[in-house]
Amino acid sequence: xxxxxxxxxxxxxxxxxxxxxxxxxxxxxxxxxxxxxxxxxxxxxxxxxxxxxxxxxxxxxxxxxxxxxxxxxxxxxxxxxxxxxxxxxxxxxxxxxxxxxxxxxxxxxxxxxxxxxxxxxxxxxxxxxxxxxxxxxxxxxxxxxxxxxxxxxxxxxxxxxxxxxxxxxxxxxxxxxxxxxxxxxxxxxxxxxxxxxxxxxxxxxxxxxxxxxxxxxxxxxxxxxxxxxxxxxxxxxxxxxxxxxxxxxxxxxxxxxxxxxxxxxxxxxxxxxxxxxxxxxxxxxxxxxxxxxxxxxxxxxxxxxxxxxxxxxxxxxxxxxxxxxxxxxxxxxxxxxxxxxxxxxxxxxxxxxxxxxxxxxxxxxxxxxxxxxxxxxxxxxxxxxxxxxxxxxxxxxxxxxxxxxxxxxxx
Amino acid sequence: xxxxxxxxxxxxxxxxxxxxxxxxxxxxxxxxxxxxxxxxxxxxxxxxxxxxxxxxxxxxxxxxxxxxxxxxxxxxxxxxxxxxxxxxxxxxxxxxxxxxxxxxxxxxxxxxxxxxxxxxxxxxxxxxxxxxxxxxxxxxxxxxxxxxxxxxxxxxx
Numbered sequence: 001x002x003x004x005x006x007x008x009x010x011x012x013x014x015x016x017x018x019x020x021x022x023x024x025x026x027x028x029x030x031x032x033x034x035x036x037x038x039x040x041x042x043x044x045x046x047x048x049x050x051x052x053x054x055x056x057x058x059x060x061x062x063x064x065x066x067x068x069x070x071x072x073x074x075x076x077x078x079x080x081x082x083x084x085x086x087x088x089x090x091x092x093x094x095x096x097x098x099x100x101x102x103x104x105x106x107x108x109x110x111x112x113x114x115x116x117x118x119x120x121x122x123x124x125x126x127x128x129x130x131x132x133x134x135x136x137x138x139x140x141x142x143x144x145x146x147x148x149x150x151x152x153x154x155x156x157x158x159x160x161x162x163x164x165x166x167x168x169x170x171x172x173x174x175x176x177x178x179x180x181x182x183x184x185x186x187x188x189x190x191x192x193x194x195x196x197x198x199x200x201x202x203x204x205x206x207x208x209x210x211x212x213x214x215x216x217x218x219x220x221x222x223x224x225x226x227x228x229x230x231x232x233x234x235x236x237x238x239x240x241x242x243x244x245x246x247x248x249x250x251x252x253x254x255x256x257x258x259x260x261x262x263x264x265x266x267x268x269x270x271x272x273x274x275x276x277x278x279x280x281x282x283x284x285x286x287x288x289x290x291x292x293x294x295x296x297x298x299x300x301x302x303x304x305x306x307x308x309x310x311x312x313x314x315x316x317x318x319x320x321x322x323x324x325x326x327x328x329x330x331x332x333x334x335x336x337x338x339x340x341x342x343x344x345x346x347x348x349x350x351x352x353x354x355x356x357x358x359x360x361x362x363x364x365x366x367x368x369x370x371x372x373x374x375x376x377x378x379x380x381x382x383x384x385x386x387x388x389x390x391x392x393x394x395x396x397x398x399x400x401x402x403x404x405x406x407x408x409x410x411x
Numbered sequence: 412x413x414x415x416x417x418x419x420x421x422x423x424x425x426x427x428x429x430x431x432x433x434x435x436x437x438x439x440x441x442x443x444x445x446x447x448x449x450x451x452x453x454x455x456x457x458x459x460x461x462x463x464x465x466x467x468x469x470x471x472x473x474x475x476x477x478x479x480x481x482x483x484x485x486x487x488x489x490x491x492x493x494x495x496x497x498x499x500x501x502x503x504x505x506x507x508x509x510x511x512x513x514x515x516x517x518x519x520x521x522x523x524x525x526x527x528x529x530x531x532x533x534x535x536x537x538x539x540x541x542x543x544x545x546x547x548x549x550x551x552x553x554x555x556x557x558x559x560x561x562x563x564x565x566x567x568x
Contacts, residue, residue, distance in 0.1 A: 087481065176509045179509050193445060194445065198444050198450060200478060202450075202478035203478065323486065324487050327513075331512075331525070345527045345528060349540070352543055
């Protein structure tokens with residue numbers, strides 16, 4: 001009896017194995033069919049199977065986390081359109097309805113808000129990381145440039161999104177922010193009127209800003225994300241300066257033979273004349289998939305859970321309906337506008353146009369970083385000419401934010 | 412001109428033509444607020460001058476029509492000041508700095524903007540903080556001792 005049961009079990013196992021084999025064969029055949037018609041395996045190979053520097057892999061997750069949060073924004077944004085009405089008569093009411101009568105909808109809106117805040121934070125960290133490791137150097141200047149444009153687009157999306165709820169916070173943010181371009185000489189007032197669709201904040205301000213938010217900026221954003229990722233694929237992750245053999249100036253003698261063995265032909269030359277190819281190759285590399293993608297997935301999933309948690313626990317506030325007649329409401333800027341806002345308090349009245357020129361000059365310098373800092377040096381301690389100004393700028397922004405937060409929120 | 416050169420030029424010209432055909436109405440539509448006046452002029456009754464205390468701003472809330480198509484009216488604050496010499500001024504509460512809502516501070520007898528600390532005196536003259544211009548006034552008329560204002564400011568802010 002026992003031997004009979006065993007043989008029957010063995011038969012079952014063999015049958016199951018055969019079925020599995022058949023299923024696999026069919027799946028592979030389906031994959032072949034699809035690959036012949038789409039070439040998807042080439043795409044997978046190109047995007048997943050390349051080498052990335054081993055050290056500092058957790059730092060590279062900032063970029064993928066930014067991408068994941070943008071994906072979250074697009075997803076939640078699409079579904080917020082299902083209920084939001086971009087009209088001064090109904091914008092506030094539709095969100096009030098969402099808040100009081102639609103618990104999951106309120107969470108979706110909460111995720112869109114907290115996702116935006118977290119996205120700004122992560123894209124800022126990603127910027128600081130790429131700057132500190134000098135990842136913008138030849139041949140990656142355009143990676144940096146497209147990244148800067150993406151930063152501006154994210155800022156634009158954040159501020160246009162802030163107009164839309166049409167509560168007190170949204171209305172006064174809208175009034176003040178659309179007024180900023182008015183300080184551009186000559187054409188400024190016209191830009192303000194064009195954005196507002198008239199002299200004051202009205203129905204057309206809301207529809208125009210809505211259009212800019214959901215389609216204009218979002219579609220340009222998606223296009224630039226495509227360009228940013230294509231350039232990343234082309235040049236590979238640069239990683240951090242710690243992946244390379246010390247500083248260019250103070251480099252130790254190269255054990256060329258040993259290092260040459262580590263050079264992976266898939267790596268593009270890590271650049272910057274005058275330097276030798278071995279020199280500019282990462283010390284150690286690992287596979288992008290699944291080594292790096294695991295870290296990326298961990299950080300992105302964690303952040304999305306944080307966003308969900310904040311959306312459920314804190315939610316997205318909705319203040320009273322917009323009231324232009326108020327004499328008690330104190331407009332406060334979104335937190336990422338605090339440095340500029342505090343600057344407005346500190347600047348004397350004949351100096352106001354600095355609110356235009358300072359961000360503009362800052363942006364030009366940000367874009368120009370790869371052409372300002374062209375040397376072969378990667379180590380931040382060996383690049384004082386750009387790192388010191390950058391640290392001063394970051395500290396100034398943080399200080400202005402803290403003074404502004406102290407003034408407005410009496411922390 | 413070779414055939415190749417001709418079709419190269421022709422397709423560039425066709426592309427430009429099609430782009431212009433799409434862009435012209437769109438640009439015209441976007442620029443409309445500059446050449447099609449938005450909003451309409453209305454007059455609102457505030458109240459008799461005799462009810463105003465000298466040098467004490469009185470707040471009126473008036474409804475002005477929204478720009479555009481909604482037919483809604485938005486409430487706006489008007490600060491009315493009667494000076495000792497009989498002059499009446501009807502101030503908007505829109506700060507000339509960043510257009511935040513201005514309130515009246517009785518303790519210092521000044522209008523104060525809470526956003527960036529702008530101050531205006533009872534004549535609407537800026538006396539502190541960043542505002543680049545004086546507090547704007549709505550154009551007003553006094554008919555039979557009653558103040559009327561229109562939704563038009565005396566300066567571009």
